[in-house]
Amino acid sequence: MIQTPLAAQVTQTLRAQGGRMTAQRRLILDLLQESDSHPTAEELYALARQSDPSLNLSTVYRTLNWLEERGFVSPRRFDDNHAHKHFDPVQPDAGHVHHFHCRNCDRVIEFSAPQVEQLLGQIRGEIARQHGLRVDDAALVLSGLCMDCAASA
Amino acid sequence: MIQTPLAAQVTQTLRAQGGRMTAQRRLILDLLQESDSHPTAEELYALARQSDPSLNLSTVYRTLNWLEERGFVSPRRFDDNHAHKHFDPVQPDAGHVHHFHCRNCDRVIEFSAPQVEQLLGQIRGEIARQHGLRVDDAALVLSGLCMDCAASA
DNA sequence: ACACTATTGCAAATCGTTTGCAATAAACCA
DNA sequence: TGGTTTATTGCAAACGATTTGCAATAGTGT
Known part of the structure; x- marks a missing residue:
């Protein structure tokens, strides 16, 4: 059986x-791996049901x-309002990634x-010292319109 | 009647x-203005009920x-899992603010x-060009332990 | 003070996600 | 290969956060 790396x-x-x-599980894993835009559970479900309607x-x-x-x-949640989670397959080798949300x-x-990494290195220390915080993680999220949506607007 | 700026x-x-x-409304507004840690609806509700139990x-x-x-x-949502919204009073004069979440x-x-502002200026253009995106906003969220929690850990 | 209607409290509905349970099916073993 | 064990499934019901319909209440302009 052929397996995707994730599977x-x-x-x-x-x-x-x-x-x-x-x-x-195999179906879900394969869809997750194929998908480039981090899908939500519902999106994955809709896709998966095309192959297995009883899922x-x-x-x-x-x-x-x-x-x-x-x-x-x-x-991850990108929408601050009625928000569903997006699931981001983790690549162990890739460094810190940031996200753009359409x-x-x-x-x-x-x-x-x-x-960004470099700056975060500085900022983290500075903010930590200044406010007495312990900073473990930093996430930069850009938002706006993706290529397709910008084109059709 | 004395009014807070927000009210x-x-x-x-x-x-x-x-x-x-x-x-x-006045009660909620005043609590919102007093509070420094952006409260959730539940937090605000709990506070408000101390003054008005029928709210x-x-x-x-x-x-x-x-x-x-x-x-x-x-x-804003800070927790990627079981997340409730936090409400952030907007100060029209203040520039872009970023957040730390304990x-x-x-x-x-x-x-x-x-x-960060400066970097974002650069990045935005670069990312926009590179991926064909239109970037409207950028949010930096640091996370870790706040002063109190770091102390008692 | 009166009328008009925005706002409230309440209870029930909603959305995304989780859970209990009996039925199903992987994996291990003879 | 078939039998046994028990992890996993589908279903339906529960969940937590937030929203809504509705009749009762209470600001506001006159």
């Missing part, structure tokens, strides 16, 4: 923990939570910017 | 739009939404960092 890695972890690789939404959520607990995806179509685009 | 401003807008300044949670939500629609507060006590601390 292969997950299968290993699964085996090691007495878990089982099911058709549903249940709660299975999608359970799979995503399982993946999250083991560090294979990380959830406020029209809800699509998410990843980018990395070395200058 | 005064809101009253003006209210009048201009045929709205009414009620005791509930209803839906009134808090309605007031916050009304304020949001007119640009007096802006909602992952232990959920407190939010504002800060401004001119260097």
